[in-house]
Amino acid sequence: MTRLKNRETGTVVHADGDLEAKLLGGGYRPADESDDEGGRPRGNAGREAWAEYADSLGVEYAEDAKREDIKAAVDAVEATE
Numbered sequence: 001m002t003r004l005k006n007r008e009t010g011t012v013v014h015a016d017g018d019l020e021a022k023l024l025g026g027g028y029r030p031a032d033e034s035d036d037e038g039g040r041p042r043g044n045a046g047r048e049a050w051a052e053y054a055d056s057l058g059v060e061y062a063e064d065a066k067r068e069d070i071k072a073a074v075d076a077v078e079a080t081e
Helices: 017-024 047-057 067-079
Strands: 002-006 012-015 026-030
Touching: 002 017, 012 017, 017 026, 047 067
Parallel strands: none
Antiparallel strands: 002 012, 002 026
């Protein structure tokens, strides 16, 4: 499987075969080691990226929280640091 990163959202996925070809033609590029640095997702990153980031910081949020709710919870915690 190949690791691919979305150029707009920064989301990293694993894909192979036909899916890999489709993603490479649709806004993804091969991921490299610099993509493992972590850090705050871009503002338009998906819910999963924000949830992973919040989890890495120990930020609590409801299981059914939407992306904007998670971002707000992260912002609130980072504002106090």
